[in-house]
Amino acid sequence: MPRTHLSNATLSGSLGRAAGTLARSKQGGTTMLFALLAIPVIGMVGFSVDMVRSSNAKSALRAALDASLLSAAQEGTSSFQTTANAYFGSNVNQLAKLDPIANFSFAETRNEVVYKGTATANVGTTFAAILGINNIPVTLSASVTQPKDIAETCIWVLDESANHALTFNSEATVVAPECAIQVNSMNSAAASFSSNINIQFSDICIAGPGVTNNYGPIANMETSCEPKQEPFTAKMPTVNPGDCDYSSKNFNGGNVTMHPGTYCGNINFNSEPYVDFAPGLYILNGSSWNVNGGEWYGDGVTFYFHDNKSGIQFNSAVKSNLTPPTSGDYKDIMFFEPSGLPKSNFIFNDSRDFKIEGLVYLPSRDTTYNANSIWHARKFTFVVNTLKLNQTNWDLTPGVESPANDGNDPADLRISS
Secondary structure, eight states: OOOOOOOHHHHHHHHHHHHHHHHHHHHHHHHHHHHHHHHHHHHHHHHHHHHHHHHHHHHHHHHHHHHHHHHHHTTOSTTHHHHHHHHHHHHOGGGGGGOOEEEEEEEEOSSEEEEEEEEEEEEEOSSGGGGTOOEEEEEEEEEEEEEOOBOOEEEEEOOSSOTTSEEEETTOEEEEEEEEEEEOOOSTTOEEEOSSOEEEEEEEEEOSSOOEESSOOOTTEEESOOOOOOSSGGGOOOOOOOSOSEEEEEEESSEEEEOSEEEEEEEEEESOOEEEEOSEEEEESSOEEEEESOEEEEESEEEEEOSTTOEEEEESSOEEEEEOOSSSTTTTEEEEOOTTOOOEEEEEEOOSEEEEEEEEEEEEEEEEEESSEEEEEEEEEEEEEEEEEESEEEEEOOOOBOOOTTOOOGGGOEEEO
């Protein structure tokens, strides 16, 4: 075979072309490799940018949720959810593209109300979408705690100068070991305790320097203690009695159904009727009710005495089971009147089994319970001008909170996330 001789120039040119081809091949591979490696790097950098956007959105959502909780909690439980949703809607206008959603609820215990809120939103991504992440969900929660103004003092006797503003006479029995009494009379004999009584209270505070005591040592009683303002007056609802719905009626035995509205004139319940009260507010405007025996039943009822001529006198072994509303303007209120009325009497004679709950707010009434008045009261607070108990048998537990219609004090609200 003939030999082929390559000149140096030819060999050099071939090697150059081969080197160029190899160089071009390596450059393309490097470029492709760099491009492949750049995708996750760019994605991660972009994801960081998207996370910053998500964090900003979360901060805005947090501010909206917290503001909504705090604002709505000040309004109290009756309108909390409606108010919170309205506040939230107005606070997230700038987040509308994120579809923010909130849910609100509250839970009550004996000592506090916890208002709760959760909020969610979806932050759309730009760079992170390269990695298949199209949305970053944002979810957060918060709660606001409102301590309840629990009236551990369940009997308030307000007259500041009366002699024997509080009187326990002749076989009066009151079992209320968790309940305190506050007597604001500064009289030198602000209270009176007969010998044959049985009283159990956690504390008895007598503002005056002395009492008339035929009972002997009284546990947990203090004289010359500080007068206190009861917490209800400033928060009681205002009632406009309007026109009379019912006037001057007589019920004689049988079954009677009563309806909410304004009552005028004398209303008499004779011959032991069975009386059923429909839920609602019963307004007595210049109306005196005289109850001679029978039974009273009603859930979610409140009685309002518009003036000092209005009231109810229970006689002849009345039996009852009455509970106040559990929500709304009259929550926990059983009997009440406006403050500042002239003094008048409120008398119970021989109630054989009177079961009651809630607040009895009658600051103008000189209140007397006679002749085996038997009361079983739960979550009970009693606010009167003076109080006299004769042959009574009471079993009481405290626990009524101040009415919340004026809302909560912002200073008492504690928020947590």
